[in-house]
Amino acid sequence: MKKAFIKKMISNQYTIVDLETGREMIAGARGKLRYMRLDEESSFNKQTTKKTKKETVILQISPKVGDHVLYDDREDQILITEILPRKNDLQRPDVANIDQVLLVFSAINPDFSFHLLDKFLVIMNQERLTPVLIISKIDLIDERKLEQLKKDLHYYHDIGYEIYYVNSKQRIGIDVLSHVFKNKLTVLAGQTGVGKSTLLNALMPELDLKTQEISYALGRGKHTTRHTELYSYNEGYIVDTPGFSKIEFQIFHADELKAFYPDFVMHSDHCRFKGDCMHLSEPGCEIKRRVETGLIPKSRYDIYQLFINEIKEQKEKY
Ligand SMILES: Nc1nc2c(ncn2[C@@H]2O[C@H](COP(=O)(O)OP(=O)(O)O)[C@@H](O)[C@H]2O)c(=O)[nH]1
Ligand SMILES: [Mg+2]
Ligand SMILES: [Zn+2]
Numbered sequence: 001m002k003k004a005f006i007k008k009m010i011s012n013q014y015t016i017v018d019l020e021t022g023r024e025m026i027a028g029a030r031g032k033l034r035y036m037r038l039d040e041e042s043s044f045n046k047q048t049t050k051k052t053k054k055e056t057v058i059l060q061i062s063p064k065v066g067d068h069v070l071y072d073d074r075e076d077q078i079l080i081t082e083i084l085p086r087k088n089d090l091q092r093p094d095v096a097n098i099d100q101v102l103l104v105f106s107a108i109n110p111d112f113s114f115h116l117l118d119k120f121l122v123i124m125n126q127e128r129l130t131p132v133l134i135i136s137k138i139d140l141i142d143e144r145k146l147e148q149l150k151k152d153l154h155y156y157h158d159i160g161y162e163i164y165y166v167n168s169k170q171r172i173g174i175d176v177l178s179h180v181f182k183n184k185l186t187v188l189a190g191q192t193g194v195g196k197s198t199l200l201n202a203l204m205p206e207l208d209l210k211t212q213e214i215s216y217a218l219g220r221g222k223h224t225t226r227h228t229e230l231y232s233y234n235e236g237y238i239v240d241t242p243g244f245s246k247i248e249f250q251i252f253h254a255d256e257l258k259a260f261y262p263d264f265v266m267h268s269d270h271c272r273f274k275g276d277c278m279h280l281s282e283p284g285c286e287i288k289r290r291v292e293t294g295l296i297p298k299s300r301y302d303i304y305q306l307f308i309n310e311i312k313e314q315k316e317k318y
Helices: 043-048 050-054 114-126 143-158 175-181 196-203 207-218 254-260 286-292 298-317
Strands: 002-010 013-018 024-029 034-037 058-061 068-072 079-083 100-106 131-136 162-165 185-189 227-233 236-239
Touching: 002 024, 100 114, 100 196, 114 131, 114 254, 114 298, 131 143, 131 196, 143 162, 162 175, 175 196, 185 196, 196 207, 254 298, 286 298
Parallel strands: 024 079, 100 131, 100 185, 131 162, 185 236
Antiparallel strands: 002 013, 002 068, 002 227, 013 024, 034 058, 068 079, 227 236
16 A cells, blocks of 8 residues: 555545555545544544543544555546544644644734733643744834743743744745744644744745635635645745634643643752652642742743633532
């Protein structure tokens, strides 16, 4: 069997790229659903049912954009026969095997929010996605405020997040960003109005045209057609539709939250209760000590406490 990567899907028609030769082909999928053996680590398991987690199961699923697949080209029609295990799996956009998410925040308009940033970062961590932070509209904020924002965000750089500052309208900061996409499958995410489309257009000026061609080809009144496409960019791919504009936690127990703070995890061995410490009111908490001495920004810790309360309240609703 030959291996390929799914680049585009319109209804049940797939554009696949052979992983060895790079040849692009149109393929169908045999029957409507694929069967797939799963192991404990598989991302499919997470979606289906928590109870199957420890077992190997067989499921029926459809191929989607981003999938690595096996295909059969011996007949006149090329057919996808098997989906290889996914490393992650998003629903909106409907794409598998994402390497990174460009989290776009505007410096202003809408205002930058650390609350939203931390929420996105928790979710990225939970979904095992790698975020890259983009701060847009730096031309709309005065220099002093921008310097302060950069200072406040430096902590995030120190704990391992890449951060870029852009003015997409004048294409400032765009060139230094382009290496980020190399050999990766990237999706853009962020609130409405932060500048995702403008950024995409700054990266790929030809994209505008492409988007128009597609809506023309699909015709009007066919809004239910499933369509997802990846754009080739700098030896990588960018997903055409943005994801995560509105976000909610999928965390139901408050004690799960701490695991999604890499800066807390890194030091929790020094808490008296080690891995059991929720860093709230436990004695001998290293995280609280670090907040008090300014090693962890107080605002980040305050937002952590807010999230803990949000999760608890959400639980009470059920
Ligand atoms: N001045 C300035 N305006 C921007 C920038 N990025 C986006 N915009 C404007 O912000 C508005 C929303 O941008 P858009 O790309 O549609 O946001 P999206 O909803 O995230 O796709 C538009 O009017 C853009 O022209 C930027 O870097 N600088
Ligand atoms: Mg947009
Ligand atoms: Zn602690």
